[in-house]
Amino acid sequence: MQVPLDNDMAKRYRERFGAAILDAVEDRKQPYLVVACEQFSEIARYSRDVEKFDLLEDYTAVDWPRREKRFDLIAVLYSFPHNMRLRLKIPLGASEQVASLARIWPTANWLEREIFDMFGISFAGHPDLKRILLPEEWQGHPLRKDYDILQQDEAWVRENLGIESGQ
């Protein structure tokens, strides 16, 4: 399913950013670039301004707990002029911070808040990084693989909902 990506676009990225592009893959005919997190901000800006990926369609994360770099940040970009999509994948360590995309694509504001809420990844330079779907005082990041599906923040439930068992 996965084939290495070697088209003009990948060449341009590699030329511009060299070692920061860790890998270029095409999975089921959808291209994605694996990118180092240090240069992520520049790569994102380049994607928007030069490669014309003007829409940040989605921004999410995947948790691979057994890997050294635990998280995979996935940014799905779409270009209106070229009518094509590109995914940027950023491997991220457990306590690593990555630059916020909110200044480049304002839509990243809430999307990053959701990633922070669900995974605990923090974004440097985000204007208002706080939980969005869960209550602000909630402890724990549910979409991590070590958060059991039945688990809840029992202290919060006990205090705010009045349920003694905390569940």
Add this chain to the structure above:
Amino acid sequence: MHDDATQKNTLLGADELVLNMGPQHPSTHGVLRVKLKLDGERVRGTECVIGYLHRGVEKIAEHRTYQQFAPYVDRMDYVAAVSNGLGYCEAVEKLMNVEAPPRARVIRTILTELQRIASHLLWLGTHALDIGALTPLFYCMREREEILKIFEKYCGARLTTHAFRIGGLQYEAYDTLEKDVERFCKDFERRVQEYVDLLTGNSIWIGRTRGVGVLSAADCIALGASGPILRASGVKWDLRRAQPYAAYDQYKFEIPVGTNGDTYDRYMVRMEEMRQSRLICLQAIENIPAGPILGKVGKVLKPPPGEIYHSIEAPKGILGYYIVSDGTTQPYRVRIRPPSFVNLQALDKMVRGHLVADVVAIIGTLDIVLGEVDR
């Protein structure tokens, strides 16, 4: 969202007033809490508090098989369940490298377009009700009833339909499906004219919606707002045309575009979209190909390891599914890109400078469903 670090002092030296449109409110279309920062009557900024309907659907997906998860997606945008199902089934089909047979694709298109009409009808009724027109709601419900009857005859459910299966369809089109759809479409044109008569030229309606909640095209793209909001701001772009899925490449339809990006334009765009959906349905029922309805998909689905991102043009905007498979029967990660969540972010920009009474109109014009915002 831009939170003023210091309280802005207004003309009279008064502080800003924070008005809370609480989670329970007749007009917030679900449990949405909006904190308005007011300067007198004018809104200076908003803060949305969401998550009241968060059910952890993405976490649940990791503990269900692919087929078991399909009914869950209906419950996100519960107003347009068929679209959600279409996006999910197509995403998993892409992940598995199977294609639904042509007959299934056409029937999927018909049902999805009917669902688009139903979703827009509900939007129109509730939006008009918020602005004060009491009657369009009931007319819209009357039309929607016909569509829901078709759904009920097809798959047994009206709201959370679970109409599609991974690989195609489970149920064959029932005997009179084409006749029912044709009858509905023939009737519908006259009904749309009723709504147009009631609202489109009405000077009160125009006064409440023209110039309200303006969002420029650049803002739309920057904020990720999609669907009718993007089209009303002047961007002639529809995912059904740009990257066709299901059977959309076979049908001719127009993409309605607005000019100012205000509430009135969004209203016109959605009205026209309903008309275009009707045309797609009429074209589709003329020629439903014969053949199987389910592709070559085994009972146990084990997609090869990898990932996929697939998005469709849901009635509310771009609905995207990002699915990661690790080779087992359960997905490793399912991410749902909800149009309402991203569109709601634009509320802050749209509401600034308007009066409090306009906030309700603007929330209505965004057409959000909290099930989708919170998942």
Add this chain to the structure above:
Amino acid sequence: MNPTVQALLQFLQTWWVELASGFVIVAAVPLVAGYVVLVERKLMADMQARLGPMRVGPHGLLQPIADAVKLLIKEDIIPDNADKVIFWLAPVVSMTAALTSMGAIAFGPAFQVARDINVGLLFIVGVSSLGLFGIVLGGWASNSHYSIIGALRSTAQLVSYETAAGLAIVSGLLLAGSLKIHAIVDAQYQNHVWFIFLAPVAFFIYAVASIAETNRAPFDLPEAESELVAGYMTEYSGFRWALYFLGEYANMIVVGAVATTLFLGGWLRPFPNVHWLNWLDVLPALFTAAVGVYCARRAGKQPVAVQTWFMWGVAWACFAVAAILAVPLFVAPLKFVVPGLHGAFWFLLKVGGYIYLFMWLRFTLPRYRFDQLMSLGWYILIPLAIVNVFCVGLAMICETEYGWNRWVALVVTTMFTLGTALFLLHLHEKRTAAASSATGVTEQPAPQDTYAG
């Protein structure tokens, strides 16, 4: 005999008619208002392709009774820091103002509490606007931020449209020449035409202003459910709320009565002076009998026996009323009843039509935003009303001083008023266009970085 008792008996002897009519009004109006609410609900349902109340009583005919009982037995909730006396007083003031103003209304030539009062119309308009106090006091006494804002908004709206309504009434009064109710209707009889045809713009202004005065859609923002700032009625529940609500519907009746008296010929039947149309006099009886026939036909189709009996009861009641209306026409000794009875019928029919118009507009039109509402009142209606008074006055002068034909004078001046209306609308459009381009933020942020999130 005790002089106090003697004085009291003397008082009763002189005023017993007025007291009795007043009592009838106070007893009947809440009930009638309740049924007006039912009519509104049924009408709304009909326009919305549904049925409306159907359960309580056949076709929902006992719904108002059920609602009244429910509201009476509800728990009486008073907000904590509310001023208890004023909280109690406010709905009472509202209802009292509406009922008192009905004192001067003549429901037909025979029924009027304040007989022949020489400031009839002024009394009605003046006293009904005292209902404002009920709103303001209610909003204030609720001790809630949002109630007082809603109350003040409502008051501002009422006062603004009161001005326009008053000016429209003045135009009508110029034609009538008197404030006495009987004299106004008589003037329309003498003129052979309803004043709506002589001063249509005035009627239109009054119609619009009266919708705003009674807080009806499209001017019902202060009490709309989807409005953020909940209205003055929020903290009121149970029967207190019912009093406000009934006060609103009583106000609708008052406003309808004023419009009917001044513009629609009061209790005159259509074409009262045309003698060969005298057969129109049987129309009230025919109409009532037709309603009775309809009920009788529907009676057989009721699903439940008790509903069938009820419908038959209603049908027979209609026939009885038809008989009461028809018999005096033909039985010579009873002929003196005809003007009063038939007059009351025609009057109520016209008020009913006016209220039907209110309801129709409510179900059709969306709501005005408050600033649009106020700008409509101050920028369009009041200037138009002023111009209209001026024009009607001019027409009257032309007629009396220069011998113009009344119709010619009025048509000419109405044309001028309509021209003014178009001009005002044009100005209004320019103003709203300017306003929306000022508030509508359409800056194009070229560097997207400037949006600091």
